[in-house]
Amino acid sequence: MNETIAITANTSWYVYNFRKNTILALLENNYKVVIISPFDEYAEKLTDLGVKHIHINIDSNGMNPIKDILTFMSFLRIFKKEKVNLILNFTPKNNIYSTLAGKINKVKVINNIAGLGRVFIDNSILTKLVKVLYKLSQKHADFIFFQNNEDMEVFVKNNLVKKDYFEVIPGSGVDLKRFKYSHKNEKNNGKIKFLLMSRLLWDKGIKQYVEAAKECKLRYGDQVDFYLMGFIKDNKNYVDINQISAWENDGYIKYLGSSDNVEKIISDKDCMVLPSFYREGVPKSLLEAGAMGKPIITTNNVGCREVVDDEQNGYLCEPKSTESLTNAIIKFIELCDEKKLIMGINSRKKIEQSFDEKIILQKYMSKIEDIINGMG
Numbered sequence: 001m002n003e004t005i006a007i008t009a010n011t012s013w014y015v016y017n018f019r020k021n022t023i024l025a026l027l028e029n030n031y032k033v034v035i036i037s038p039f040d041e042y043a044e045k046l047t048d049l050g051v052k053h054i055h056i057n058i059d060s061n062g063m064n065p066i067k068d069i070l071t072f073m074s075f076l077r078i079f080k081k082e083k084v085n086l087i088l089n090f091t092p093k094n095n096i097y098s099t100l101a102g103k104i105n106k107v108k109v110i111n112n113i114a115g116l117g118r119v120f121i122d123n124s125i126l127t128k129l130v131k132v133l134y135k136l137s138q139k140h141a142d143f144i145f146f147q148n149n150e151d152m153e154v155f156v157k158n159n160l161v162k163k164d165y166f167e168v169i170p171g172s173g174v175d176l177k178r179f180k181y182s183h184k185n186e187k188n189n190g191k192i193k194f195l196l197m198s199r200l201l202w203d204k205g206i207k208q209y210v211e212a213a214k215e216c217k218l219r220y221g222d223q224v225d226f227y228l229m230g231f232i233k234d235n236k237n238y239v240d241i242n243q244i245s246a247w248e249n250d251g252y253i254k255y256l257g258s259s260d261n262v263e264k265i266i267s268d269k270d271c272m273v274l275p276s277f278y279r280e281g282v283p284k285s286l287l288e289a290g291a292m293g294k295p296i297i298t299t300n301n302v303g304c305r306e307v308v309d310d311e312q313n314g315y316l317c318e319p320k321s322t323e324s325l326t327n328a329i330i331k332f333i334e335l336c337d338e339k340k341l342i343m344g345i346n347s348r349k350k351i352e353q354s355f356d357e358k359i360i361l362q363k364y365m366s367k368i369e370d371i372i373n374g375m376g
Contacts (some may be wrong), residue, residue, distance in 0.1 A: 003085040003372055008075070008098045010060040012053070017260070018284065019090065019226065020170050020331040023049055025361050026368075034082050036075070038096075054078055058093055061235060061241055063126065075101035081203040088115065088364075092130075096137045098254045110364075111144045113151055113171065114281035115303055141209040142371050144256050145363070147171045147281030150302040167235030171282025171306070179291035181348050182267040183341060191222070192333055194297075195231040195269040197262065197285040198276070200239045205239040205275030205299065207327070212275075212326040213252045216333070224333060229256040229265060265290050269331055271338065274298045277319035282306055282355070290351040295343035297328045308356075313346035 005026055005050045006297070009015045015023075023046075026033050033051040036213040042052045048151050050232055056074045064266070075098045079087070082254070089095045095111045100111040138144060144166040146152040155161040194213075198204045206228070213226035225312070228247075230239050247253050259265055262285075272289035274296075280303025286296050290307060296314035298304040308314045315328040 001029070002032060004034060005368070006036055006079065006082065006084045006087045008036040008056075008087060008091075008094040009090050010058045010094060012037045012040045012046060014091060016042040016045050021050070021175060021357060022088075023051055025365060027051070029365065031138060031368075034078075034084065034114060036078055045211060052082075053080070060091065061233075061237070063129075068093070069341045072097040072101055076104060078239070079105040079107055086110070086368060088112070088368075095141075096133045099137040099141050100121065104316075109141045109143075110324055110367060110371065111138065111141045112146060116151055116154065116279040130247060131158055131160065134158075138162075141165070143167075145169050148303050148306055151279070151281070166302045167363070167365055169360050170212055170355045171287060171303075171360075172284060173350060173355055173360040174287040174291045175357050176352065178267075179263055179288050181291075181293040182263075183293050183344055191223045191225060192220075192271070193227065193269045194271050194273050194275045194329065195227045195229060195289075196275075197267065197289075197302070198274060198283065200230045200232050200244075201237050201278060202239060203237070203276065203278040205277060205319070206239050207321045208275045208320065208325050209251050209273060210247050212323040212329055213322070214250075215322075215326050216329055217252060218329075220333065222239070223280060226253045227256055227265075227269065228253045229258065231258040234299055262288060263292065266294060270363070271292060271295045271297060271314075271329075273325075273329070275317060275325045276304055277301055280304055287351060287355050290347040290355070293344035293348040295332060295347060297325070297332060305352070307361060309346070309350065313343050313350055 007015060007019060015035055023033055027050055035046050035051050038054050038058055039055040041087055044052050058071050078265040079101055084107050084315045086097055087102045089098045089111045099109050127303055128270050144161055146168045149168055194211050200206055218222050232241055244255050248255055272294050274283055274286055276299055282303050282337060286298060286307040290296060296308050300316040301319050305316060308316055310316045315331060317328040319323040
C-alpha cells in the first residue's frame with residue numbers, strides 16, 4: 001500500500017498535540033503521510049515521526065479574501081505535486097479551502113468539524129459568509145466527522161452537509177495510556193488546587209474564572225489555589241499577558257504558561273475548570289483531566305456538557321455567569337474528600353467508556369480504508 005494521505009490544519013502544534021496517534025496509525029498501515037500546516041516549532045517534531053511536512057500560510061483568525069485565495073491556491077499546488085490520494089482536514093479554514101482544492105484535484109476528502117468557534121456565536125454578516133463557504137465546500141467532502149451532536153444539527157438544519165455522509169464521534173478522544181489515573185490530593189497538604197487549561201481566549205471564560213478565583217480566595221484564603229495554563233496570541237480575542245500579570249500580582253491566579261507535558265501539570269490538581277461559552281467541539285483539556293481522574297467544572301454549553309454528568313463527575317454551571325461558576329467551585333470545595341475521590345473515579349470511568357482515543361482511530365482507519373477502496 002503506498003497511497004499518500006495529507007493531514008491539514010492551521011497549526012503544526014495542533015497536528016502534533018491532537019493528531020500524533022492518527023499519524024502513527026497511518027504509518028503502521030503503510031500509508032505515506034504528508035502534513036500541510038504553517039511551520040512552527042512542532043514541524044520538526046512531526047518530521048521526526050517519519051512524515052513529510054509542507055509549510056502553508058493560513059490566516060486562521062482573519063477574513064482577508066486575498067490571503068484566503070492564496071491559501072486555496074497553495075492547497076491546489078501541493079495536492080497536485082504530492083499526488084495526494086486522500087485528505088484529512090482539521091480546523092475551520094482547512095475544512096473549507098482544502099476541501100475545494102481537493103475537489104478540483106479529484107482527491108477524496110474527510111473533514112473533522114471540531115466546534116464552530118466564535119463565528120457561530122452571533123448571527124452576524126461574518127456568520128452568514130462562513131455558512132455560505134461551508135455550504136459551497138462541505139457538499140464536496142466524501143465524509144464528515146462531527147465532535148458533538150449540536151454542531152451536526154446546525155449543519156443539517158442549514159443544509160451544509162450531504163445526508164448520510166457524516167457521523168458524530170466523541171471529540172478527538174484521549175490517549176488513556178498517556179493520561180493515567182492520578183489521585184494525588186494528599187500531596188497538596190490540604191490545599192485545593194483548580195486549573196483552567198486552554199487557549200487563553202476571552203470566550204473560554206477566563207474573566208469569569210478569575211472573578212470566581214477572587215471571591216474564593218477572599219473566602220478561603222490560602223486553602224485554595226487557582227492556576228491558569230495555555231498559550232497566548234497577539235490578538236484581541238486573547239487575554240493580554242499584561243492582564244495576566246496583573247491578576248497574578250493581585251494574588252488571584254498563578255500562570256503556568258504552556259507545556260507539552262500537560263499530564264504532569266494536571267496530576268497534582270484537584271479539579272479542572274473550563275467556563276467556556278465558545279462553541280467547542282469537545283475540549284481536549286476536559287478529556288485529559290477526566291482521564292486522569294479529576295472532577296470537572298464546566299459550562300452547560302455545546303461541547304462541554306458532553307464530558308460532565310452533573311454532580312456525578314463534576315458540576316455544570318451557566319455560561320458567562322461568575323455567580324454560577326463561583327457557586328459550583330464552592331460546592332466542590334465543601335465536598336468531603338471521599339466524595340471528591342468518587343467524582344474523580346467517575347470521571348475516569350466516563351472517559352474510558354466514551355472518549356477513548358482508540359474509538360476515534362478505529363473509526364478513522366475504517367473510513368479511510370472504505371474511501372480509498374471505493375466503498376465509502
